[in-house]
Every structure is written in C-alpha cells, then in structure tokens.
Amino acid sequence: MNHARLTPLVLLLALILSSCAPVFRNHGYVPDDQSLASIVVGQTTRDEVPSLIGSPSAEGVLTGGAWFYVKSRFEHFGPYRPAEIKREVVAISFAESGTVANVERFGLERGRVVVLSQRVTDPGVSAASALRQILGNFGKFRADQIFGQ
Template sequence: MARPRAVHARLALAAVLSAGLLACSPIHRSHGYAPSEEDLSAISVGVDTRDSVAELVGPPTMGGVMRDEAWYYVQSDWETVGFREPKETERQVVAISFDGSGTVENVERFGLEDGRVIALNRRVTEANVKGISFLRQLLGNIGQFSAEDILGDR
C-alpha cells in the first residue's frame, strides 16, 4: 500500500505538470475592427457618403492624419504562448477614401505579409490611390530595420 506522503508528492507533481502544460497553450486576442467583404460589398463607390458608410459598417477606427479624406478600420490578431512576447499573427486594414464632397471614392483592404503592405482588395474610381503613404507608414516599417540602421557604421 502506498504511503500518504508518496501519494501527495505524486498529486503535487501531476498538478505542477498540468499547470505547466496549460501555461504553454496559446492565448488568442483580437483588437480593433475591420468590416467583412460582405459588409463592404454593400458600399457603392461614387454613391455612398460618410453618413451611409457609418450606417453600413460602423464608425472608423481612425480617420485621415491631416484631413478627413479617408476612414481606416484596423484589426489585429495576436497570439501569446507561455511567457513569450505576444506575436501579431494577422492584420487587416480597410481604407475607405472620400472625395471633396464626402462621397466614397475608393474602398481597399490591405494585409500585412512578411512586413510588406499588400492590397488584398481594391475598388477604385481613379488611377491615383490616395492615402497609401499613411498605410505604408502604419504597416510598412514593421520588422524592416536593424540595430545597424539606427546606430550607423562606427
């Protein structure tokens, strides 16, 4: 018959191992909001206005930096495993551009693939796409620099 002390030691060891395994399971978090393709298909380029867009897909996560030329919807998914630093697993940015009268001029969806801004979907009324420099600033520099770039050659 097993001694009570040995049984307690085994139970404690099992509890510690179970807690260790649970600590290693990934924790998924989602931040922000980006409208689905179905929601975006309800927006008509050249017809809808800021008010109708707000009714169809909700208010934006952020507006244009200097002027309110575009609305940006940003959604990021993060994964944390154990004690490690959280890692961004996916990012989507939806940019809805407006002309001077407040009518939808362009609807685009961007993703982040290998540190580069990728246009996943684009509906444009003109060849010139406005607001891309803001997106490149927002997404383009992630992981694109090294200590040598910052410190320079010495």
C-alpha cells in the same frame, strides 16, 4: 510513492503543460466583404458609411479624407512577448463631394503592405503610402501600450 505527494506533482505538471499552449487575442475591427459590398463607390456618402459598416478606427488626412478600420491578431505564448501574427486594414477614401471614392483592403505579408482588394472610381486616389506608414508603426508598440491591458 503515496497519492498525497503525487497529486501536487501531477497538478504542477498539468499547469506547466497548459501554459505551453498559445493564446490568441484579436484587437480592433475590420468589416467583412459582405458588409463592404453595401458601400457603393461613387454613391455612398460619408454620413452613410458608419450606419452600414460601423465607425472607423482612425481617420487620415488625404484628398477628401480617409477612414481606416484596423484589426490585429496577437499570439501570446508562455513568458514571451505577444507577437502580432496578422494585421488587416480597410481604407475608405472620400471624394471632395463627400461620396466614397475608394475602398481598399490591405494586409501585411513579411513586413510589407499588400493590397488584398480594391474598388476605385479614380485611379489617382490611393491610401497606400499613408497606410504603409500606419502599418509600419504598429509593430513598434506593444499591445498593452495601445489597449491598456
């Protein structure tokens, strides 16, 4: 077999094999633990939070309101639909006085909301039920519908 015929076959085989490697894409933003440590529960105000950790992805309607920071990781593999393989949410609740009342980090394990960390001044304050709804709805949308890609 001559090299002129072999070269396109080798290139085609290389292209096919490279398309079998998964591609990962991250969407959204969640502040890390070091950044969240700068928020003092009961002292930091709603106006100070964006300068400390950035603006939220969404706002909720809870007692005093809550801010949500959402980050998802999608795996793209060949011709298959992208699959969300990881989701993390940080929920910051505010007291009526405007100070931070609660900082919680949630993850998704086997389709269930799991509290990864929590700092609370009032144990009655919880964003978990609203967060279960938010996290439950994420899997019902495709990434291109949400992010326009």
